[in-house]
Amino acid sequence: MSEMRSSLEEVRSRIILGEFCVKNVNTTNFPGNYPGYDDTWDMLTFQKTFRIEVGQLTDTLMEFDMVGIDAAVANAFRRILLAEVPTMAIEKVFIYNNTSIVQDEVLAQRLGLIPIKADPFLFEYKNIDKDKDSAEEEVSDIDSIQLCLKIKCVRNVRASKDSSDPQELYLNNKVYSRDIKWIPVGNQADVFADASIGPVHDDILIALLRPGQELDIVMHCVKGIGKDHAKFSPVATASYRLLPELTLLETVQGEKAERLKRCFSHGVIELEEVNGSKIAKVVNGRLDTCCREVLRHDDLKNVVKLGRVRDHFIFSVESTGILPPNVLVAESIKVLMAKCQRFLNELDSSDME
Structure with missing residues (x-):
């Protein structure tokens, strides 16, 4: 009986990579998916088993383990990070002068994708009137940020006559994101006195200019989310993978051990000196990167079991720099909690009816 339960436990908690197939591919822990196994969901059990372990945290990258949850919940966090955590991004681009070779539409698109350093939680969503001309829209200090880009390329009178390098011959021949300046609206200069509102990175190349060419542009930033447009997405990437689990079924030594080590990524398997x-x-x-190179070797494929832990997710969240990755993860949890509460409220209201 205990052996049967152990087998059922492995089926429920592990995904096994075989030579020609993937076993136990059911990715859900929802009760009732595993016949003969009592997996009734229990809050106390979940509280005991669920945990989050942060492995790496920098200004732009966070890697953490989320253990004890269903794949659907893990994927919900990923999708929320990509599409539902708000940021500020350039929405309106007013081009008063553009004599560069970059078309207005391409230039506006490029500007819109530049990450803007501004705390979105200090702003409100802008109420856009579709019947009103965009040029007539008023810029409010509570829902908008105004930026400008005004630059002109001229010849460098101090350049050497024999030089052919544009960097030396011309001034302002390259337009970077650092050339975008913030224009405070209303009392923003006082409210955001300690905040350096502007592009996250100052070395993003926007356009190339030659003498006489210039740009005169005003931009309006608003609050939005990634599912409306990718420019509002706060992450460069948000992904997860299941924790790899390798089990050696027998002792592997000598030349076979050397070959086994080479079948996996560096650091997965090491050789240990025992009795010479x-x-x-x-x-x-x-x-481990899920490589199944070991299955190519007839004498090695049966000495190791390749698996993945079904409820152990390794998350990697890379921020665009607008907000720290740990803040993004915390906000994604808040968004999911709000969704759950809305659903519960709908259920309560339907019961009352």
Whole structure:
């Protein structure tokens, strides 16, 4: 009976990579999906097993493990990070002069994709009147940021006569995101006195100019979310993978151990000296990249079991720099909680009817 339960537990908690197929591919822990296994959901059990472990945290990158949840919930966090955490981005571009070779539409698109450093939670969503001309829209200090880009390329009178380098011959021949300036609206200069509103990165190339060419542009930034337009997405990437699990079924030594080590990514398997013989040992299965190279070797494919832990997700969140990745993860959790509360409120209201 205990062996049967152990087998059912492995089916429920592990995904096994075989030579010609993937076993136990059911990715849900929803009760009732595994016949003969009592998997009734229990809050106390969930509270005991669920945990989050942060492995790496920098200004732009966060890697953490989320253990004890269903794949649907993990994917919900990923989708919310991509599409439902708000940011500020350039929405309206008013081009008063553009004599560069870059077309107005392409230039506006390029400007819109530049990440803007501004706390979106200090602004409100802008109420856009579709019947009103966009040129007549008023810029409010509570829902908009105004930026400008005014630059002209001229010849460098101090350049050497024999020089052919545009960098030396011309001034302002390259337009970078650092040339975009913030124009405070209303009392924004006082409210955001300590905040350096502007592009996140100052070295994004926008256009190339030659003497006589210039740009005179005014931009309006508004609050939005990624599902409306990708420019509002706060992450460069947000992904997750299941924790790899490698199990050696027998002792592998000598030349076989050397070959087994080469079948996996660096650091997954190391060789240990035991009684003058090199023996393979799994050191860090987390580094495995799901490569099944070992299955090409007839004498090795049956000595190792390749698996993935079904409810252990390794998340990688890379911010565009607008907000720190740990703040983005916290906000995604708030968004999911708000969605759940809305759903519960709908259920309550339908019961009352």
